[in-house]
Amino acid sequence: MNLKIRTLLAALAVLGWGCQIHYQTEKVNYKMASPSVREGKRLTMLVCGSCHYNLETKDFSGKKLEDSPKFLGKIYATNITQHPKQGAGEYTPGELAYLIRTGIGRTGRLMPFMHRPNMADADLDAIIAYLKSDDPAVRPSGRNPGKTRYSPIGRLGLSFTKVGEYRDAGIQKPKNDPVLLGKYLVDNLACFHCHSKSFTSLDVQQPERSKGFMGGGNKLRDAAGKKIKTPNLTPHATGIASWTQAELRRAVTEGVSKDNSVISYPMPLYPELTEAETSAIYAYLNTIPPIEHEIKR
Ligand code: HEC
Ligand code: HEC
Incomplete structure (x- = not known):
């Protein structure tokens, strides 16, 4: 490594350690309408499940996020069951609402990639009601999935x-x-986080302003730790211009691509999406600006 790069990295490290990543939280006066816990479970699986749901323990006790770029550090999605210490049991509904809308936790910790500033009130209510329900997947679990350690x-x-x-x-x-x-689903299911240019050039308030919106190329890691680039989902020949609605539905609910190949991790599966929802995603994707971007698999 040459000296310049080393000096730069050292400077970044010093800056990084000194950086303020804690925020003031406000107490919000949060009132729920009358949410459906059943719909809340479906939405929690869809919106939070790919990170927080543990397939082995069949509950929301969290796991390591293998797909996150290594230079960011080791990232673990927290146990969000109702356990008071290991889980999110101490979160009030207002604190959960604040976290989901802003990405700031009850202790002032910033947790990026998780906030959904444009989530509808009804969906937010349903998710919170579910997290506070007596469903087995959110009952207190003392499991510790591991602790996030960011690199400088x-x-x-x-x-x-x-x-x-x-x-x-x-x-x-x-x-x-x-x-x-x-549009709402591509935003709230965070398709655009992975399928645009990179995590660092996202605009979570106005997703369509993210760099290379849905044009693919974001670099992630597959289950074996190999680098993988996300496909282009814009209506261009190098994207999904030739896909049918049924092919898109099969891809997102079953993980099988147009050419019958298996779509690998970290692409989440969304078996809970209804036919109306996948056809809405298809309709929306066909209205966004096409981007020419060939991604080799
Ligand atoms: C892209 C992955 C991802 C998604 C999707 C996600 N989370 Fe998280 N969540 C994380 C990570 C990673 C952490 C831990 C971050 C850390 O330790 O700094 C976390 C932490 C949390 C915490 C703990 C906060 C604290 O104070 O320790 C709660 C509660 C939570 N998430 C709830 C949710 C809910 C509810 C949803 C769905 C609406 C959701 N998350 C969606 C990745 C995700
Ligand atoms: C955590 C990141 C991530 C999220 C979130 C995500 N995807 Fe993906 N997606 C991927 C990756 C990575 C691949 C490529 C996997 C491979 O090459 O096997 C992929 C593949 C696909 C494919 C197959 C494309 C092809 O050419 O074979 C489709 C369709 C797709 N995603 C649609 C979606 C939709 C719709 C959403 C939101 C509901 C979404 N994805 C959310 C990462 C993600």
């Missing part, structure tokens, strides 16, 4: 992350317009 560069990255602002929003879920529902 990871901490530096965190310090530049735009924090969401809490909005007591009155956000409605689009119901009758498939394109708007598709």
Whole structure:
């Protein structure tokens, strides 16, 4: 390594350790309407499951996120069952709402990639009601999945992350317009986090402003630790222009691509998505600007 790079890395490390990544949290006055716990379970699987659901223990006791870039450090999705110490049992509904909308935890910790500033009130209510329900998958589990340790560069990255602002929003879920529902799902299921250019150039408030929106190329790691680039999902010949609605549905619910190959980790499976929801995603993807970007698998 040459001296310049070493000096730069040392400077970054010093900066990184010194960086402020704690925030003030506000107490929010959070009132739930009358949410459905059943719908809450479906949404929690869809929105939080790929990171927090543990397939071995069949509950939300968390796991290591193997796909995160190594230079950020070791990242573990927390146990979010109702265990008071290992889990999220001490979170009040208001604190959960604040975390999901802004990415800031009850102790002021910033947890990026997790916040959903545009989530509809009804979906937020349902998820919180589910996390507080007596479903076996959220009952207290003392399992410790491991503790996140960011590298200095990871901490530096965190310090530049735009924090969401809490909005007591009155956000409605689009119901009758498939394109708007598709847009809502691509935002809240975070398809655009992985399928755009990189995690560092996302705009979580206005997803379509993210660099290379849905054009693929973000570098992740597969289950074996091998680098993998995400495919282009824009309506271009190098994307999904030739895909049918049924092919897209099969890909996201069963993990099988157009050419019948298996789609590998870390692409999550979303078997809980209804036919109407996958066709809405399909309709929306066909309205976004096509990007020419050939991704080799
Ligand atoms: C992309 C992966 C990912 C998704 C999706 C995700 N989380 Fe997390 N979550 C994490 C990680 C990683 C941490 C731990 C971060 C850390 O330790 O700094 C975390 C931490 C938490 C915590 C613990 C906060 C604390 O104070 O320690 C809660 C509660 C939580 N998540 C709830 C949720 C809920 C609810 C959802 C769905 C609405 C969700 N998460 C979606 C990755 C994710
Ligand atoms: C955690 C990151 C991540 C998220 C979130 C994610 N994907 Fe993917 N997706 C991937 C990766 C990586 C691949 C490629 C896997 C491979 O090459 O085997 C992929 C593959 C695909 C494919 C197959 C494309 C092809 O050319 O074979 C489709 C379709 C797809 N994703 C759609 C979606 C949709 C729709 C969403 C949101 C509902 C989504 N993805 C969310 C990472 C992700």
